[in-house]
Amino acid sequence: MEPRAARLSHTTITELMIPAYANFGGKVHGGVILELMDKVAYACAAKHAGGYCVTVAVEGVAFRAPVDVGDLVSLHAAVNYVGNSSLLVGIRVEAENVRVHSVRHTNTSYFWMVAKDDDGNLRKVPPLLLEDRDQVRRFLEAIHRKEMQRRYAAELNNVESDLAVERELHRLGDERCTLVPGLTTELTD
Numbered sequence: 001m002e003p004r005a006a007r008l009s010h011t012t013i014t015e016l017m018i019p020a021y022a023n024f025g026g027k028v029h030g031g032v033i034l035e036l037m038d039k040v041a042y043a044c045a046a047k048h049a050g051g052y053c054v055t056v057a058v059e060g061v062a063f064r065a066p067v068d069v070g071d072l073v074s075l076h077a078a079v080n081y082v083g084n085s086s087l088l089v090g091i092r093v094e095a096e097n098v099r100v101h102s103v104r105h106t107n108t109s110y111f112w113m114v115a116k117d118d119d120g121n122l123r124k125v126p127p128l129l130l131e132d133r134d135q136v137r138r139f140l141e142a143i144h145r146k147e148m149q150r151r152y153a154a155e156l157n158n159v160e161s162d163l164a165v166e167r168e169l170h171r172l173g174d175e176r177c178t179l180v181p182g183l184t185t186e187l188t189d
């Protein structure tokens with residue numbers, strides 16, 4: 001398979017934040033931005049893969065700044081890494097206030113996608129042609145992300161299977177929660 005340059009699948013979606021997207025606080029619902037991120041991730045992955053892709057996992061969704069109604073939101077997506085059937089799409093989200101010409105970086109997130117064929121089987125994607133230092137750095141970073149994700153999943157699995165409520169009850173002492181009367185005795189008996 002011929003390697004394909006990341007620039008060929010760079011994708012940007014720009015959308016005006018209309019009043020219908022607002023939450024009760026007057027800011028834009030996080031879910032609206034997530035939906036746009038999923039769309040741009042799909043478009044970018046599908047361009048690289050040359051067909052249908054699905055979202056497998058989402059990493060690093062943390063909103064650094066709110067998005068206002070009236071903002072123009074642009075989502076810039078690029079393939080950072082490819083495996084066999086998987087691709088990591090990095091997405092930078094910016095909100096522009098057109099009245100004062102200010103642009104805020106609201107978040108950068110990563111969507112793991114896989115390419116599938118018409119029968120739903122995994123499909124191999126073209127290797128990524130890396131053309132500059134940034135692209136090499138992003139590819140290497142993705143390898144670290146993948147390894148960290150594996151370690152995290154394994155550790156979480158251990159926590160879930162080994163967690164003994166009675167042994168860890170003391171940890172709740174510093175937390176902002178209260179047990180109903182009698183529950184501590186019930187849990188430690």
Ligand SMILES: CC(C)(COP(=O)(O)OP(=O)(O)OC[C@H]1O[C@@H](n2cnc3c(N)ncnc32)[C@H](O)[C@@H]1OP(=O)(O)O)[C@@H](O)C(=O)NCCC(=O)NCCS
Pocket residue numbers: 054055056057082083084085086087112114122149
């Ligand atoms: C993603 C999926 C194909 C993985 O199936 P699987 O039997 O675990 O397959 P594998 O372990 O062989 O993984 C296939 C690829 O997905 C990648 N993958 C699997 N789980 C992953 C995860 N949580 N994060 C990132 N990549 C993942 C693997 O690394 C592998 O990549 P590679 O082909 O580049 O080596 C399967 O779970 C699936 O189809 N999920 C549903 C996805 C979907 O429909 N999304 C839309 C939701 S509405």
